[in-house]
Amino acid sequence: MRAMLARLQSWEGFLTCVVIFVILYNTALTPQFMTMGNQINLFQLSIEKVIVAVAMTFVIVNAEIDLSVGSMMGLAACAFGWLVQQGVPAGAAIPLVLLIGAAGGAFNAYFITRVGLPSLVVTLATLIGFRGLARVLVEDRGITDFPDWFDRLGQQGLIGPFPLSLIVFALLIVAGHVLLAHTGFGRRTYVIGTNREVAEYAGIDTARHKQILFVASGTIAALAGLLYAARVGAVRGDVAFGFELDIITIVLLGGVSIFGGVGTMIGTALSILLVLNLRNGMALMNITGHIQTGVIGVLLIASVIVPRLSLRRRRQEAAP
Amino acid sequence: MKKLIGATAALLMGGATMAYAQTQIEGGTEADMVLLPKFLGILVFDQANEGAQEAHAELENPGELQFVGPTPENSVAGQIELMTTATTQGVAAVMLSNNAGDQIAPAASAAQEAGTRVVTWDSPIPGGEGEDIFVAQVDFGSIGVVMADMAHSILDGSGQMAVLSATPDAANQNAWIASMEEALASDEKYADIELVDIVYGDDQSEVSYNRALALVDQYPDLGLIMSPTTVGIQAAAKAMQDEGLCDDTKVSGLGLPAEMVSYTMNGCAPEFALWDFRDLGYLTYYTAYGLATGQLTGEIGESFTAGRMGDYTIEEDPGREGAKRVLMGPFTVYNSENVEAAAQ
Numbered sequence: 001m002r003a004m005l006a007r008l009q010s011w012e013g014f015l016t017c018v019v020i021f022v023i024l025y026n027t028a029l030t031p032q033f034m035t036m037g038n039q040i041n042l043f044q045l046s047i048e049k050v051i052v053a054v055a056m057t058f059v060i061v062n063a064e065i066d067l068s069v070g071s072m073m074g075l076a077a078c079a080f081g082w083l084v085q086q087g088v089p090a091g092a093a094i095p096l097v098l099l100i101g102a103a104g105g106a107f108n109a110y111f112i113t114r115v116g117l118p119s120l121v122v123t124l125a126t127l128i129g130f131r132g133l134a135r136v137l138v139e140d141r142g143i144t145d146f147p148d149w150f151d152r153l154g155q156q157g158l159i160g161p162f163p164l165s166l167i168v169f170a171l172l173i174v175a176g177h178v179l180l181a182h183t184g185f186g187r188r189t190y191v192i193g194t195n196r197e198v199a200e201y202a203g204i205d206t207a208r209h210k211q212i213l214f215v216a217s218g219t220i221a222a223l224a225g226l227l228y229a230a231r232v233g234a235v236r237g238d239v240a241f242g243f244e245l246d247i248i249t250i251v252l253l254g255g256v257s258i259f260g261g262v263g264t265m266i267g268t269a270l271s272i273l274l275v276l277n278l279r280n281g282m283a284l285m286n287i288t289g290h291i292q293t294g295v296i297g298v299l300l301i302a303s304v305i306v307p308r309l310s311l312r313r314r315r316q317e318a319a320p
Numbered sequence: 321m322k323k324l325i326g327a328t329a330a331l332l333m334g335g336a337t338m339a340y341a342q343t344q345i346e347g348g349t350e351a352d353m354v355l356l357p358k359f360l361g362i363l364v365f366d367q368a369n370e371g372a373q374e375a376h377a378e379l380e381n382p383g384e385l386q387f388v389g390p391t392p393e394n395s396v397a398g399q400i401e402l403m404t405t406a407t408t409q410g411v412a413a414v415m416l417s418n419n420a421g422d423q424i425a426p427a428a429s430a431a432q433e434a435g436t437r438v439v440t441w442d443s444p445i446p447g448g449e450g451e452d453i454f455v456a457q458v459d460f461g462s463i464g465v466v467m468a469d470m471a472h473s474i475l476d477g478s479g480q481m482a483v484l485s486a487t488p489d490a491a492n493q494n495a496w497i498a499s500m501e502e503a504l505a506s507d508e509k510y511a512d513i514e515l516v517d518i519v520y521g522d523d524q525s526e527v528s529y530n531r532a533l534a535l536v537d538q539y540p541d542l543g544l545i546m547s548p549t550t551v552g553i554q555a556a557a558k559a560m561q562d563e564g565l566c567d568d569t570k571v572s573g574l575g576l577p578a579e580m581v582s583y584t585m586n587g588c589a590p591e592f593a594l595w596d597f598r599d600l601g602y603l604t605y606y607t608a609y610g611l612a613t614g615q616l617t618g619e620i621g622e623s624f625t626a627g628r629m630g631d632y633t634i635e636e637d638p639g640r641e642g643a644k645r646v647l648m649g650p651f652t653v654y655n656s657e658n659v660e661a662a663a664q
Contacts, residue, residue, distance in 0.1 A: 032410070035408075037408065142489050151426070155430075232427075234423045235423075236421055280405075283405040288388060289360070289391040290391055293391060
């Protein structure tokens, strides 16, 4: 009983309660909410963001940040459009674009781990740089002439009603959870995130670890960019503009500490459920985007304050 | 009176083929409607909403008319999301001022498959896919001539001109600029007008303001900034006024009388043009309601009467192959003589 109470007091417990409340509330108020079509749409509309959120969880637990993911998604989508327009078969363009993602991640990693610059600065620079490259590639035009099979992958169900992107996300988040919570790689991510110097003394190659994370982040962002291009069947320079903030918001709302070392994939998963259900419910009730953004903002503030309050209470209880 | 003529004509032609019958759009049938602007917080879209609300009340539609739009920084993803949400809600028609280029096409097509009518206004879906009809404010070709003529009159026949547009992929903006370039090339009288640059202010005041000033820095002999967007023209006029540049560089384009009146009166923007966004919202609503209630089929050649605005015919869109449009037209050119009355 006590253990259960303690669990409820954790941020994950709080999130679970809020998610259940939001889902029940939406179901009661909007008849279309609990339909298969809407539930798939709900994920599908933000699927690229939540895919990148999985990689971002690792990066932030590692006490780093990757601001360039939105621009990398845009660059990947535009590079794909450009390659297809140049006559490269779409099937060959896909691995090339994923390589661009890996290279972009490696570029970030080089300046962070070898030159020793803060990731905030490096990825802010590539946020601007990747976006610029994307705009140069498509020259402010839209590109729409993708092969049919590519559009179908993004817009139709692959297994039953479930589209490819949803399946990719499900696999990624399960794999991400196992990797973070149950492997040595995951433990090293926490240790480095908590205290990099201690990790160094413990013999962990922290630079190599961070390189892997940033390359993975870039590659997954490129994959998400490709999925976006397939879903909307068109690309232009502003694809995924500003997505990095939504992605980071989801991860922080899930209880991952911006200072590193704290957070779980389950927290991120709960946060994804909360944000998507909340937005979808509000949209179905015709609540405007401004208010939706405001509600998410209030939740984000709560995500910082509530764990601190419960921590303080625990300290007070322990003190006498 | 116009209505009466339409009705009489319909009576006279009663025996003729159905294709020429004039459909009087009748109200009373329930149809939930969504008006989806590029984003919220811009005067022209609010005006379009006023027009749509007027038509909604006039037709006594027992259904709901929702005015929902994305936030400016989330316009593309937001429009796709709202289109999808409207489909889930099962609304009868979505009226879209498209800012997402062809990226909206899959969501709009899905809406159509679910039985929702998609009528675009202000800015169409470039490829035409996912769209029933585009309600065009004016003929895209005539916009070019109107802008070329204003440039000719302001520059007195010769000088340098630059274009300050909205976003690089706004279908309407690009079509208008292209048609202006065509107009400039088509007639000898424009031979001494030089179009030196096209820049983009993203339909945001601050960005447009800075782009306008950058243009003046870059082209010291610039005589005119032509901005075919209401945000851009106002920002450019303010920039020229603030920096005291109005004597050398004038501003023109498409603007709202209420926002432009002071600049027209002080000579910074001596001439500009526009259509009435209330009328555009009103006509769009009538068109969408006609389709949603089955009174219109959306075939080319079909004619209908849209309340106070009179008669319109669905025709092929000359700018987009395979797409259909209803043309509102015509233009009003505003100057110091008529702008004050229109700004009320």
